[in-house]
Amino acid sequence: MERQETAILIASIVLVFIIIVMIFLFLIFQKRKNILLLQQKEASKKFEKAIAQTQIEIREETLRNISWELHDNIGQLLTLAKIQVSVAHEQPEKLKDVTETITKSLVELRALSKLINPDAIKQLSLTEAIALEIERFNRLQFINAAMTSTPEIRAMDPKVEIIIFRILQEFFSNTIKHSKASNLRVDAIFDKEKVQITASDDGIGFSNSKQKTDQGIGLCNIRSRGKLIDAAIEIRSEVGRGTILKLEYYYKENQV
Known part of the structure:
Protein backbone atom coordinates (compact mmCIF):
# COMPACT_ATOMS: atom_id res chain seq x y z
CA MET A 1 0.00 0.00 0.00
CA GLU A 2 2.80 2.35 0.91
CA ARG A 3 4.54 1.59 -2.37
CA GLN A 4 1.36 2.37 -4.27
CA GLU A 5 0.97 5.71 -2.46
CA THR A 6 4.64 6.49 -3.05
CA ALA A 7 4.25 5.71 -6.75
CA ILE A 8 1.17 7.92 -6.94
CA LEU A 9 3.03 10.72 -5.15
CA ILE A 10 6.02 10.45 -7.48
CA ALA A 11 3.73 10.34 -10.51
CA SER A 12 1.90 13.42 -9.22
CA ILE A 13 5.16 15.26 -8.64
CA VAL A 14 6.39 14.31 -12.12
CA LEU A 15 3.08 15.39 -13.65
CA VAL A 16 3.17 18.71 -11.81
CA PHE A 17 6.80 19.19 -12.92
CA ILE A 18 5.88 18.43 -16.54
CA ILE A 19 2.96 20.86 -16.36
CA ILE A 20 5.24 23.58 -14.90
CA VAL A 21 7.83 22.94 -17.61
CA MET A 22 5.13 23.08 -20.32
CA ILE A 23 3.77 26.35 -18.89
CA PHE A 24 7.30 27.75 -18.73
CA LEU A 25 8.02 26.70 -22.34
CA PHE A 26 4.67 28.13 -23.44
CA LEU A 27 5.48 31.46 -21.80
CA ILE A 28 8.91 31.51 -23.47
CA PHE A 29 7.26 30.70 -26.83
CA GLN A 30 4.71 33.48 -26.36
CA LYS A 31 7.43 35.94 -25.39
CA ARG A 32 9.51 35.05 -28.43
CA LYS A 33 6.42 35.20 -30.62
CA ASN A 34 5.58 38.67 -29.31
CA ILE A 35 9.18 39.80 -29.87
CA LEU A 36 9.10 38.43 -33.42
CA LEU A 37 5.78 40.14 -34.14
CA LEU A 38 7.17 43.39 -32.73
CA GLN A 39 10.30 43.03 -34.88
CA GLN A 40 8.17 42.36 -37.96
CA LYS A 41 6.03 45.41 -37.16
CA GLU A 42 9.14 47.57 -36.71
CA ALA A 43 10.63 46.20 -39.95
CA SER A 44 7.39 46.98 -41.77
CA LYS A 45 7.39 50.53 -40.37
CA LYS A 46 11.02 50.96 -41.34
CA PHE A 47 10.30 49.72 -44.86
CA GLU A 48 7.29 52.02 -45.29
CA LYS A 49 9.35 54.96 -44.00
CA ALA A 50 12.14 54.09 -46.45
CA ILE A 51 9.61 53.88 -49.30
CA ALA A 52 8.19 57.28 -48.40
CA GLN A 53 11.69 58.78 -48.21
CA THR A 54 12.62 57.21 -51.55
CA GLN A 55 9.50 58.60 -53.20
CA ILE A 56 10.38 62.05 -51.85
CA GLU A 57 13.94 61.74 -53.21
CA ILE A 58 12.67 60.67 -56.64
CA ARG A 59 10.22 63.58 -56.65
CA GLU A 60 12.97 66.02 -55.65
CA GLU A 61 15.28 64.63 -58.34
CA THR A 62 12.48 64.98 -60.88
CA LEU A 63 11.82 68.59 -59.87
CA ARG A 64 15.55 69.38 -60.13
CA ASN A 65 15.61 67.88 -63.61
CA ILE A 66 12.52 69.85 -64.66
CA SER A 67 13.97 73.08 -63.28
CA TRP A 68 17.30 72.51 -65.03
CA GLU A 69 15.69 71.63 -68.37
CA LEU A 70 13.31 74.60 -68.26
CA HIS A 71 16.06 77.07 -67.39
CA ASP A 72 19.16 75.82 -69.16
CA ASN A 73 17.77 73.80 -72.03
CA ILE A 74 14.31 74.88 -73.16
CA GLY A 75 14.91 78.45 -71.96
CA GLN A 76 18.05 78.68 -74.08
CA LEU A 77 16.27 77.25 -77.12
CA LEU A 78 13.45 79.81 -76.84
CA THR A 79 15.98 82.63 -76.34
CA LEU A 80 17.76 81.45 -79.48
CA ALA A 81 14.43 81.37 -81.34
CA LYS A 82 13.73 84.94 -80.25
CA ILE A 83 17.12 86.07 -81.60
CA GLN A 84 16.53 84.17 -84.84
CA VAL A 85 13.13 85.85 -85.29
CA SER A 86 14.81 89.26 -84.98
CA VAL A 87 17.37 88.26 -87.59
CA ALA A 88 14.67 86.82 -89.87
CA HIS A 89 12.98 90.24 -90.07
CA GLU A 90 15.93 91.39 -92.19
CA GLN A 91 16.82 87.97 -93.64
CA PRO A 92 13.62 85.99 -94.38
CA GLU A 93 15.66 82.97 -95.47
CA LYS A 94 16.57 82.52 -91.80
CA LEU A 95 12.94 81.61 -90.93
CA LYS A 96 13.87 77.97 -91.50
CA ASP A 97 16.27 78.20 -88.53
CA VAL A 98 13.47 79.61 -86.38
CA THR A 99 11.19 76.72 -87.33
CA GLU A 100 13.88 74.16 -86.50
CA THR A 101 14.61 75.74 -83.12
CA ILE A 102 10.93 75.94 -82.14
CA THR A 103 10.39 72.34 -83.29
CA LYS A 104 13.28 71.21 -81.11
CA SER A 105 11.79 73.16 -78.19
CA LEU A 106 8.47 71.36 -78.65
CA VAL A 107 10.23 67.98 -78.69
CA GLU A 108 12.00 68.89 -75.44
CA LEU A 109 8.72 70.04 -73.87
CA ARG A 110 6.97 66.79 -74.80
CA ALA A 111 9.81 64.79 -73.26
CA LEU A 112 9.67 66.97 -70.15
CA SER A 113 5.89 66.46 -69.85
CA LYS A 114 6.52 62.75 -69.20
CA LEU A 115 8.36 63.72 -66.03
CA ILE A 116 5.69 66.20 -64.95
CA ASN A 117 2.66 63.95 -65.41
CA PRO A 118 2.35 61.79 -62.23
CA ASP A 119 -0.26 59.48 -63.80
CA ALA A 120 2.08 58.68 -66.66
CA ILE A 121 4.96 57.95 -64.26
CA LYS A 122 2.80 55.59 -62.14
CA GLN A 123 1.93 53.57 -65.24
CA LEU A 124 5.56 53.07 -66.23
CA SER A 125 7.16 49.68 -65.72
CA LEU A 126 10.63 49.49 -64.19
CA THR A 127 12.34 49.15 -67.58
CA GLU A 128 10.30 52.04 -69.02
CA ALA A 129 11.30 54.28 -66.12
CA ILE A 130 14.99 53.37 -66.57
CA ALA A 131 14.72 53.87 -70.33
CA LEU A 132 13.27 57.34 -69.73
CA GLU A 133 16.35 58.24 -67.67
CA ILE A 134 18.66 56.86 -70.37
CA GLU A 135 16.79 58.84 -73.01
CA ARG A 136 17.14 62.02 -70.94
CA PHE A 137 20.91 61.57 -70.52
CA ASN A 138 21.34 61.21 -74.29
CA ARG A 139 18.97 64.05 -75.15
CA LEU A 140 20.78 66.46 -72.84
CA GLN A 141 24.18 65.05 -73.86
CA PHE A 142 25.17 64.30 -70.26
CA ILE A 143 26.73 61.02 -71.32
Missing part, protein backbone atom coordinates in the same frame (compact mmCIF):
# COMPACT_ATOMS: atom_id res chain seq x y z
CA ASN A 144 26.43 58.43 -74.08
CA ALA A 145 23.96 56.00 -72.50
CA ALA A 146 22.48 52.71 -73.73
CA MET A 147 20.15 50.06 -72.35
CA THR A 148 19.21 46.49 -73.22
CA SER A 149 16.43 44.51 -71.55
CA THR A 150 14.60 41.23 -71.87
CA PRO A 151 10.78 41.38 -71.53
CA GLU A 152 9.48 41.68 -67.98
CA ILE A 153 8.02 38.23 -67.26
CA ARG A 154 6.05 39.17 -64.17
CA ALA A 155 5.01 42.32 -62.40
CA MET A 156 6.90 43.23 -59.26
CA ASP A 157 5.65 44.94 -56.14
CA PRO A 158 5.56 48.66 -57.06
CA LYS A 159 7.39 49.42 -53.79
CA VAL A 160 10.23 47.12 -54.81
CA GLU A 161 10.39 48.77 -58.24
CA ILE A 162 10.67 52.19 -56.56
CA ILE A 163 13.64 51.01 -54.48
CA ILE A 164 15.39 49.42 -57.49
CA PHE A 165 14.82 52.54 -59.60
CA ARG A 166 16.27 54.76 -56.85
CA ILE A 167 19.30 52.47 -56.52
CA LEU A 168 19.97 52.90 -60.24
CA GLN A 169 19.32 56.64 -60.05
CA GLU A 170 21.94 56.87 -57.32
CA PHE A 171 24.44 55.00 -59.49
CA PHE A 172 23.65 57.21 -62.51
CA SER A 173 24.12 60.33 -60.37
CA ASN A 174 27.53 59.09 -59.17
CA THR A 175 28.56 58.30 -62.74
CA ILE A 176 27.60 61.73 -64.09
CA LYS A 177 28.94 63.75 -61.12
CA HIS A 178 32.13 61.91 -60.25
CA SER A 179 33.25 59.31 -62.80
CA LYS A 180 34.14 61.54 -65.79
CA ALA A 181 32.78 58.68 -67.90
CA SER A 182 31.92 58.92 -71.58
CA ASN A 183 29.64 55.88 -71.67
CA LEU A 184 26.99 54.38 -69.42
CA ARG A 185 25.36 51.01 -70.05
CA VAL A 186 22.45 49.23 -68.39
CA ASP A 187 21.49 45.58 -68.99
CA ALA A 188 18.35 44.09 -67.42
CA ILE A 189 17.57 40.36 -67.53
CA PHE A 190 14.23 39.06 -66.30
CA ASP A 191 13.51 35.37 -65.78
CA LYS A 192 10.86 33.41 -63.87
CA GLU A 193 12.70 33.60 -60.55
CA LYS A 194 14.59 36.86 -60.48
CA VAL A 195 15.70 40.07 -62.15
CA GLN A 196 19.37 40.88 -62.73
CA ILE A 197 20.41 44.42 -63.58
CA THR A 198 23.95 45.46 -64.42
CA ALA A 199 24.92 49.13 -64.76
CA SER A 200 28.46 50.08 -65.77
CA ASP A 201 30.47 53.12 -66.79
CA ASP A 202 33.92 53.63 -68.32
CA GLY A 203 34.95 56.39 -65.93
CA ILE A 204 38.00 56.93 -63.76
CA GLY A 205 36.81 54.41 -61.17
CA PHE A 206 37.94 54.55 -57.57
CA SER A 207 39.83 52.68 -54.90
CA ASN A 208 37.71 51.21 -52.11
CA SER A 209 39.95 52.93 -49.58
CA LYS A 210 39.83 56.35 -51.28
CA GLN A 211 36.28 57.29 -52.19
CA LYS A 212 35.04 60.84 -52.55
CA THR A 213 32.70 61.79 -49.73
CA ASP A 214 29.54 62.28 -51.83
CA GLN A 215 30.25 59.17 -53.84
CA GLY A 216 30.87 57.11 -50.73
CA ILE A 217 27.53 58.22 -49.26
CA GLY A 218 25.79 57.35 -52.52
CA LEU A 219 27.28 53.85 -52.56
CA CYS A 220 26.27 53.32 -48.92
CA ASN A 221 22.72 54.36 -49.81
CA ILE A 222 22.72 51.84 -52.65
CA ARG A 223 23.74 49.00 -50.33
CA SER A 224 21.29 49.95 -47.57
CA ARG A 225 18.41 50.13 -50.04
CA GLY A 226 19.38 46.74 -51.40
CA LYS A 227 19.04 45.29 -47.89
CA LEU A 228 15.53 46.73 -47.58
CA ILE A 229 14.25 44.45 -50.35
CA ASP A 230 16.71 41.58 -49.83
CA ALA A 231 18.44 42.32 -53.13
CA ALA A 232 22.03 41.22 -53.62
CA ILE A 233 24.19 44.25 -54.45
CA GLU A 234 27.73 44.07 -55.80
CA ILE A 235 29.78 47.17 -56.62
CA ARG A 236 33.15 46.74 -58.32
CA SER A 237 35.52 49.49 -59.36
CA GLU A 238 39.15 49.90 -60.31
CA VAL A 239 41.06 53.12 -60.77
CA GLY A 240 41.06 53.90 -64.48
CA ARG A 241 38.72 51.02 -65.35
CA GLY A 242 35.26 52.30 -64.47
CA THR A 243 32.60 51.07 -62.07
CA ILE A 244 30.09 48.21 -62.25
CA LEU A 245 26.91 47.78 -60.22
CA LYS A 246 25.22 44.37 -60.18
CA LEU A 247 21.78 43.95 -58.63
CA GLU A 248 20.01 40.61 -58.24
CA TYR A 249 16.49 40.41 -56.84
CA TYR A 250 14.49 37.20 -56.37
CA TYR A 251 10.74 37.61 -56.64
CA LYS A 252 8.74 36.97 -53.48
CA GLU A 253 5.38 35.22 -53.41
CA ASN A 254 4.25 37.51 -50.61
CA GLN A 255 5.68 40.90 -51.41
CA VAL A 256 6.31 43.38 -48.59
